[in-house]
Amino acid sequence: MKPTSGAAHPGARGTARPATTNPHPPSHPNHPHRIAIIGGGPGGLYAAALLKRLHPDRQITLWERNAPDDTFGFGVVLSDETLGGIEHADPVVHEALRRHFTRWDDIHIVHRDTRHTSGGHGFAALGRRRLLEILHARCRSLGVELRFRTEAPYPEWLAQTYDLVIAADGVHSTTREAYAQEFRPSLTTHRCRYLWLAADFAFDAFRFEIAETEHGVMQLHGYPYSADASTVIVEMREEVWRAAGFDRTDVPESVDRCAKIFTDALGGRPLRANRPAWTTFRTVVNDRWSHGNIVLLGDAAHTAHFSIGSGTKLAVEDALALAACLEERPTLAEALAAYEEERRPVVASTQRAARASLEWFENLPLYLDQPPRQFAFNLLTRSRRVTHDNLRLRDPHFTAGVEREFGCPPATPPMFTPFRLRGLTLRNRVVVSPMDMYSATEGVPGDFHLVHLGARALGGAGLVMSEMVCVGAEGRITPGCAGLYTDRQTEAWRRITDFVHSQAPGTALGVQLGHSGRKGSTKPMWEAAYGAEPLEEGNWPLVAASPIPYRPGSQTPRELTVAQLSTIREQFTAAAHRAVHADFDLLELHCAHGYLLSGFLSPLTNHRTDAYGGPLAARLRFPLEVFDAVREVWPEGRPMTVRISATDWADGGTTAEDAVAIARAFVAHGADAIDVSTGQVVPDERPEYGRSYQTPFADRIRHETGAPVIAVGAISSWDDVNSLILAGRTDLCALARPHLYDPNWTLHAAAEQEYDGPGAVWPAPYRAGNRRPRTGRTDAPKPRLALGS
8 A cells, every 4th residue: 555646636626736837738649648647656656667668758747745755564575477577578677676675485374372384485575665766766767757745736637738647646546536436436444453564673484473362363464575674564353453442542552562462473672663553454446447548557446455465566567567558559548448458357356365365364263263284274375366286386394284184184185085964974075066957847857867967976076966956846946947846756866866876886966955936937047138037938926935026027926924834844844755765865955046945034035024024033934944844854864954145245135144143043953064155136236256256155154153064156176175175164165167067077186186095986987087188299309409590
């Protein structure tokens, strides 16, 4: 983060400051010649240097309202990737940076008087003031006009006067505020307070230290940035900050108290601050990054939490991309569009990682009782940027220690360790997630289901789940949904379970029982222009917790009476009896995705005023009644799980806190694990998609309830599975699309990890294929000489 630069009165759009001259028309509407830059942080300075170096005749003026050496924070960490881009674009800047870098490889994690060290990470840092000095010198040598201690003219005046205006004016950007209707910013304030400090000695590694105080948990983030100085960030939840009285102490006293709390990490040395203030981090997202000839860069456009050290990195990379796009595109409008198109996915990925990291620290108390090495591994992999596989490459000794503590047998990846649910032992942690196939006839699964489920059972997963199997004809989603409400259906399922048990011994087959509720009587997914599209003919009446259609144009369901609730409960019980006869190994109750039982749980879909509506305890009543009825007839030794939507991704819907309470209620009634999905309850949801994006909900439920969980949602690689399992964020991982792409996904994961053990047994007829086929010649002689002309 950096101090705000630029216009002081964003509402006064179009008014020039007295010190400026009258505006002049832009000189080059397509290729900018006169360029104004608001903000003298690393991003703005580096953009100025690059743009001037590429075209020395450009007139570039940069405004910074603070002094040249006035900065927030002390050290800056840059990745090798970013440094490579700098070296390619400006060797002079790269060489100056290289001379001042402090480098180290280790991370120390100190928790409950135990220090764990992980090596091989490769960090490079330097002082923020030194970085600014290098960029100041480079800009001056190139002829950039730097105006310090000077407010920038108003953005609209600059836009009328200059060909291009680059707003690099930080997280509190007044340029962004002045054009809020165009940029459409979204700012999220998070739950921790932090203080940016420095110590006059160099840590020998990146250090994370946890302090469990009488007021709550506090943490220190520290790293060296020179031979004799380190950045130190002290962070804690808002309620801990207040309980400790930091809201009532002045900053010098806060600094002294932080030094005492972390005296072991500091060796008794003091701390100091340059712009001392406790603050909360704000994540900045903008719908657009440019408007006319004004473009946002760095923290003005986006922020990423300091715990992954990406603020300066992103700003510098923005500058590189902007300069390149201005060179490559024929017009300014195309260049700015290309800049945003190139950077937005990179930034979005970084922000997802940063969000995962900051939320991990916000929820740090959940993990304090983990085994020491697992806690350290969990911290290191918190953002999902560092994974089990690359950590094993960086530091095999540390990773092997975590695996031993977890209980992995020798040479066994975490995903291939067994897991027990009641009387069922799964040979590995991979689950084929329930996937609706819409390919049954009158609810009867046929050859397609035999091949579909049989192939995935042969493919090595520990547990293969059926699609949602409906408990009644009117509880189907589509006419092609499978059921368990007739003898013919039961016998067809028994054919499939017999195949799995005889031909894929060791693989468990689970059934998911559900009722469509208000999302029934619809077309199959591939025939619908949008989700849950009603049938054109042959519709059947729908029932739900409340008479609320799924979307405009959908059928309005009838609100279930108490008598009808009893009938549906009996349908679930009868289906469970049939599932016993069909010889399924596990039964899952579907209470997610807006189907009938989920519709009772969400306040967005349950507007009842009787005993089954209102507060969460009442909304839970019917799903728990169904669970109890099914559990009573399901064999004692066979496990039952429950799938829930842990959030509706919509205002006023189920929250993460609600999800914990829902999970806790089902566990109290005998659920053996909670299958944690999200969303699909209301059509106007806004999911925060990304890699493993639903996993944090499973993680929280696992640690707050102590119950086993199944994580789902964009888990696509065996490395993800290993990482999530070993970090203790889940017990099982359910994958859907990867198993559609590759029915043998689990066996191939074993082969790629060179694992050949009881957790992944190849069927005898397939055993000859348990190594990846060669794809071409790899033994050609390598050249020995390079001949010149």
